[in-house]
Amino acid sequence: MGKRMSPPAPVDPRSSRDFRPELYPLCEGRPAPAADSGDPVAQRMLEFAGIYYRLNLLYTRLQEVRLGHSAALPAAIHAEIGQAVQDRDALEDRLAPEGFFAEAVIEGLVTTNLVFSHALKKSMEPKPAVSSSSFSLYVPMPQPGEDLEAHLRRHLGAFFDIPDSAVPAPGKAKRPSRKQAAAPSRKASRRGSKP
Amino acid sequence: MRKLILRNFQSPGDLVMLTAALRDLHRCHPGSFATDVRTSCPALWENNPFITPLREDDPEVEVVKCEYPLIHRSNEEPWHFIHGFMQDLGVKVGLAIRPAFFGGDIYLTEEELASPGLGLGDLPSDLPWWIVSAGGKYDYTIKWWHRRRYQEVVDQLQGRIHFVQVGEQGHYHPPLRGVTDLRGKTSLRDLVRLVYHSHGVFCGVTVLMHLAAALPQVPGRPLARGGVIIAGGREPPHWEAYPTHQFIHTVGQLPCCATGGCWRSRTVPLGDGEPHDRPEHLCLDVVGGMPHCMEMISASMATAAFRLLPASS
Numbered sequence: 001m002g003k004r005m006s007p008p009a010p011v012d013p014r015s016s017r018d019f020r021p022e023l024y025p026l027c028e029g030r031p032a033p034a035a036d037s038g039d040p041v042a043q044r045m046l047e048f049a050g051i052y053y054r055l056n057l058l059y060t061r062l063q064e065v066r067l068g069h070s071a072a073l074p075a076a077i078h079a080e081i082g083q084a085v086q087d088r089d090a091l092e093d094r095l096a097p098e099g100f101f102a103e104a105v106i107e108g109l110v111t112t113n114l115v116f117s118h119a120l121k122k123s124m125e126p127k128p129a130v131s132s133s134s135f136s137l138y139v140p141m142p143q144p145g146e147d148l149e150a151h152l153r154r155h156l157g158a159f160f161d162i163p164d165s166a167v168p169a170p171g172k173a174k175r176p177s178r179k180q181a182a183a184p185s186r187k188a189s190r191r192g193s194k195p
Numbered sequence: 196m197r198k199l200i201l202r203n204f205q206s207p208g209d210l211v212m213l214t215a216a217l218r219d220l221h222r223c224h225p226g227s228f229a230t231d232v233r234t235s236c237p238a239l240w241e242n243n244p245f246i247t248p249l250r251e252d253d254p255e256v257e258v259v260k261c262e263y264p265l266i267h268r269s270n271e272e273p274w275h276f277i278h279g280f281m282q283d284l285g286v287k288v289g290l291a292i293r294p295a296f297f298g299g300d301i302y303l304t305e306e307e308l309a310s311p312g313l314g315l316g317d318l319p320s321d322l323p324w325w326i327v328s329a330g331g332k333y334d335y336t337i338k339w340w341h342r343r344r345y346q347e348v349v350d351q352l353q354g355r356i357h358f359v360q361v362g363e364q365g366h367y368h369p370p371l372r373g374v375t376d377l378r379g380k381t382s383l384r385d386l387v388r389l390v391y392h393s394h395g396v397f398c399g400v401t402v403l404m405h406l407a408a409a410l411p412q413v414p415g416r417p418l419a420r421g422g423v424i425i426a427g428g429r430e431p432p433h434w435e436a437y438p439t440h441q442f443i444h445t446v447g448q449l450p451c452c453a454t455g456g457c458w459r460s461r462t463v464p465l466g467d468g469e470p471h472d473r474p475e476h477l478c479l480d481v482v483g484g485m486p487h488c489m490e491m492i493s494a495s496m497a498t499a500a501f502r503l504l505p506a507s508s
Contacts, residue, residue: 040466092369096341097462097484099333099367117367119333119465143248 012046013053023056025049025104026113041120044095048102051088052111058084059109197228198249199288203261203280204235206332207383208402211299211409213261216280216292217245218300223292233258238384242302259287269434270455276405276434297437299409301387311392313385315359318375323394324357325421327374328403330367334471336461337478338399340425340489342369347494348397349373352501358397361386395421395504397497400435408437421504423497428452428488429459441500445488451479452488462486 012035013019024032032049033042062077064070092101098119105113142151203213217230231249232240240246249256263279265272274282277294285292318324329345331338349358349371357375362368364379381389386403390396391410396403407422422440426432428449434456436442446452460471462478462485470476480487 093341093343093484096339097336097481098465099330099336099339101367101369103370117369119467122365123467140250141248143250 011050013050020057020060023060023110024053025056025111028116029113041118041124044100044118045102045114045116047091048088048114048116051084051091052102052104052114054084055081055088056110063109196226197288198230198247198253198256199228200231200233200249200251200256200258201261201284202233202258204233206402207236207239208400208405209263210234210236210239211301211402211405212263212276213280214239214243214300214409215277215294215296215298216261216284217243219281219292219295220284220288220290221245222295224290227290228288236383238382238387239299239301241384242304243300244302245300257288259284266434269431270458273433297408299405301406301409303388303391303410307388307391311389313377313381313389315375315389315392318359319357322355322357324359324375325395325397326389326393326403327358327360327371328362328368328396328398328401329360329371330362330369331399331401332363332366333465333467334460334469335429336367336463336465337429337459337486337489338401338427339367339462339485340399340427340492341485342371344492344494344497345397346371348497348501351494351498356394356501359389359393361389361403390420393420395423397423397501399425400430404435404437404440407440418505421501423500423504425489425492425497427486427492428457429486430456441503443492443496443500445491448491449480449488 013024014021014032014035027033027045027049033039033045035046037043037046058077058081061070061072062074062081065072065074065077095101100116100118102114102116104111105115139152139155142148201213201217203210213232213234217232220228220230229247229249230245231247233251234240251258261280262283263276265274265279265282266276268274275297277297277299281292281294327345327349329340329342350373352358353373358371358373359375359377360368360371361381362378368378370376370378377389387406387410390403390406392413393407394416396407398404404422404424407420410420412418412420419439422437422442424436424440424442426435426442426444428445428451430444431446432442432444436444446456447454451457457479459478460476462481464472464477466472478486482490
């Protein structure tokens with residue numbers, strides 16, 4: 001994230017004695033990052049998580065008042081909710097120039113998860129595993145009317161050129177020799193087979 | 196007959212402009228070329244009658260790298276983006292190519308022409324519906340207008356226009372209230388189809404505005420598809436704007452875009468290692484978290500632009 005928009009260190013409600021973990025939203029479906037993380041993305045996530053936790057607490061308190069389980073004044077809670085919404089809007093606006101945004105997933109009255117948009121998200125997502133047992137081949141589209149088998153033979157010659165004698169009879173498993181199985185024909189390798 | 200493969204792997208908006216160059220190559224020189232393309236957006240070439248499957252290893256095939264160097268003269272000379280690929284292609288094939296239509300060239304199937312798809316049957320039947328894109332890619336954040344302003348416009352036009360919000364997953368597209376939300380749910384081909392059936396597009400300088408100009412109008416609608424484009428001062432208006440759109444720009448109103456577009460990339464650096472973070476690509480005049488040129492465009496200015504368009508009434 002850019003240096004110009006460095007956020008202040010967020011207050012982590014998890015350090016509070018009366019912390020209610022069931023009201024602390026997940027971040028991207030996982031527990032929120034550690035408070036001492038120096039990572040700017042994590043810091044921004046914590047800012048949003050903190051403010052939605054505050055909103056969750058307030059909505060829950062309001063619900064408790066309505067159900068007669070609390071003697072707090074609803075008007076006071078409404079005012080606090082108004083302030084928390086303003087603070088969330090201010091946070092959204094502060095981070096808007098860099099496109100950092102949290103979208104709340106709400107169940108009932110409670111925000112349970114936050115889904116983030118930001119510039120580094122793509123680079124932070126897990127990369128697909130590269131397995132040594134997989135490979136890809138480039139085969140151009142055949143021309144209209146072109147014989148498909150001939151087209152595939154031309155481009156995947158190595159895989160078609162295995163002699164019939166190398167194919168095991170049913171019930172007699174026999175691996176083709178390494179030379180037969182692996183060595184692509186000169187033609188196929190020139191045409192762009194990729195490891 | 197010469198055989199050409201046109202190559203370009205830029206963004207969809209650029210490629211809509213390349214569809215125009217291909218069309219006009221054939222219109223200016225009918226029967227002279229067999230053409231194929233290699234691009235990042237096959238969806239834009241579906242059903243295109245100017246495509247003939249060609250192989251790069253065919254010795255008769257010429258592979259043409261398509262570019263638009265004309266953009267570097269766009270602040271000084273009166274050219275539109277539509278001339279960009281066309282001029283470059285003309286030079287590379289040694290022939291003059293002139294635009295035959297002010298827009299790209301996209302073809303839909305009968306099924307696509309019949310309905311917008313995507314389960315949009317629930318849209319209000321008594322209102323025109325427009326597509327809105329309230330964000331964009333992270334490489335050009337300088338093109339973004341504030342989402343609260345998009346929301347204000349949506350709210351101000353409630354009961355007159357229904358909006359369908361779109362946006363690619365992984366890009367910045369904060370949600371709007373009171374819209375049909377199709378963010379992350381449309382392929383490029385879905386978007387083509389949606390734009391065709393929409394009454395207009397409300398967005399920054401994006402592929403949507405080029406699609407809106409490229410696609411034919413739905414039969415029975417007498418006027419052109421609308422467009423309200425929040426452009427600011429990044430691009431010279433003559434390079435980007437289409438005549439039937441309301442293109443709200445600020446070129447000539449600020450020192451940083453006094454005589455043309457600034458062509459910069461980002462409002463603030465994002466720290467993602469991209470060259471767009473370099474000082475020469477950053478906005479020179481940020482006000483309230485927005486480029487000054489975008490900040491100058493109020494929600495009521497955009498709403499007023501809608502009122503000028505018959506397609507929104």
